[in-house]
Amino acid sequence: MRRGRGEPSQGAPTQKMWAAALAVAVLLALPAVLSGYAVTIFILIFFYAFLAQAWNIVGGYAGQLSAGHAAFVGIGGYTAALLFERGVTPWIGMFAGGALAAVLGAIVGYLGFRFGLRGFYFVLLTVAFAEICRILASNIDAVGGAVGLYITFTGNPRQFQFQDQRAYYYIALALMLLATGVVALIERRRFGIYLTAIREDEMACEALGVDVLKYKLLAMIVSSFLAGLGGTFYAFQNFSLQPGAVFGIPLSVEIVIRPIIGGAGTLLGPILGSFILTPLGEVSRSYFGQSGLHGAHLIVYGVLLVSVVLFLPQGAYPFLRKLFTGKQA
Amino acid sequence: MTEPATFSNRPPLLLSVQGLSKRFGGLQAVKDLTFTVGEGEIVALIGPNGAGKTTAFALISGFLTPDTGAVRFAGRDLGGLKPHQVNALGLARTFQIMRPFPRLTVVRNVMIATLGRHADTAEAERRARAVLDELGLGAKADLPAGGLTLAERKRLELARALGTEPTLLLLDEVMSGLTEAETERIVELVRTINRRGVAILLIEHVMRAVMSLAQRIVVLNYGERIAEGRPETVANDPRVIEAYLGDEEIRA
DSSP states (O other): OOOOTTSOOSSHHHHHHHHHHHHHHHHHHGGGTOOHHHHHHHHHHHHHHHHHHHHIIIIIISOOOOSOTHHHHHHHHHHHHHHHHTTOOHHHHHHHHHHHHHHHHHHHHHHHHHTTOOTHHHHHHHHHHHHHHHHHHHHOGGGTGGGOEEOOOOOOGGGTOOSSHHHHHHHHHHHHHHHHHHHHHHHHSHHHHHHHHHHHOHHHHHHTTOOHHHHHHHHHHHHHHHHHHHHHHHHHHHTEEOHHHHSSHHHHHHHHHHHHHHOTTSSSHHHHHHHHHHHHHHHHHHHHHHTTOTTTHHHHHHHHHHHHHHHOTTOHHHHHHHHHHOOOO | OOOHHHHHTOOOEEEEEEEEEEEETTEEEEEEEEEEEETTOEEEEEOSTTSSHHHHHHHHTTSSOOSEEEEEETTEEOTTOOHHHHHHTTEEEOOSSOOOOTTSBHHHHHHHHHTTTOOSHHHHHHHHHHHHHHTTOGGGTTSBGGGOOHHHHHHHHHHHHHHTOOSEEEEESSSTTOOHHHHHHHHHHHHHHHHTTOEEEEEOSOHHHHHHHOSEEEEEETTEEEEEEOHHHHHTOHHHHHHHHHHHHHHO
């Protein structure tokens, strides 16, 4: 069969596999040489890359800009933490949280997609959903109210708790690889190909026999399930959940901004975005924080975001790919 | 008007439009429209601008819901079906204002169509490339669709509709804005597609193409059918001439 530009060539997959294997090997070996602080940064890089990759399915590939993905993290985290209080291990609670997030994702998605909310209206719907979750969690005492939930530290791996930060490093890495594997699978299948077309023109898709509502919903469900899994990691790495932190707009922004900077709708964009933004955010947060300028790291985000939108509207990954291979992403 | 003779020679019914009406506020876009398309037939829907042709297409293909009337296709009532369901039954349409996926490659554009019947991506791609080769777009298969010329985009629109393997193809002005040579090429393509058994309902302003392709013509004016019949009969119908030239008569 003939091949052309932009289509994967026969030789490339093995080459890519080797590159991916090498990268994973390096990341697996890294904790041996990293300082404790660096390990913490890498945990955040992987975790945010994981959430960004989850968002990428519905926001990047399907082009439905959810600006409330923090809600799914919160729902997942609260579910696992509340189940843990009742004696259910977070290893199970994690999937319960993911499932509940997926159900709510399906409901929000249905409301948005069924009634044709696009662009800004879908953004507003998802923000409103996350805010409703935050306000509910803040006001219901049974789930901790405004104080939130605290998890007693036991250090028991069966309870998703570890003495050694490196354990969280490997779990976060596994989550990032899991989400990336899921996206890689989706990308090659009919589902993923449909999503890229839905992003471009829904009406044309319908005319060609694509059940647009079904595939957008499916994207939302997979995406919110993964984000929900992340909630458990968040809860049991921080040993606490506050409504403002897990349901709030700041976390949603952290999730959205990485794939946009790195390249929304590409496999490696969210990871690249997290490798760029997470260290930058952490360094500027502590640097400005020391000088008493709390929140100044957001200025750094803002400048980066504006620059990317102006100069690399497709994101950093497609730009780098073109730079090094001469191919369109 | 219609001669009884054409009725007796008609092929089995594929599409039947019965008393279709659609109103947008104060505008009666389509009014009590009735016509049929037989299996393997080529029927043209013509009429002055604003006569309701594109609205009729939207009503038939499920993009609009009619106020009254019914559409039956291959023995099924299409009432309440969504566009993608109508397409899955074998009724494909093109858009007058072409809607390619500009950032996807040309072959990916057609794969969106072929994937509906072939979930395996390799098979869907093989079929998409075969359609593109047939329509003379094979060399452009791996380029982004956004870079195609107008004539190429028209053929891509046709390729995508064909990719869904329809038994009835609704073509909305696939020749408008093309040069004579390009138009001739599309006419030949439409003829080839039809010879394989695909029925065709086309909206077209290029009368030469209509006269050479259509076995039957339905004429709309102000949303109503004012004439129907064989091309030569319709062309000489005084009501059709008036609908097209009415303005000039007023001026004269």
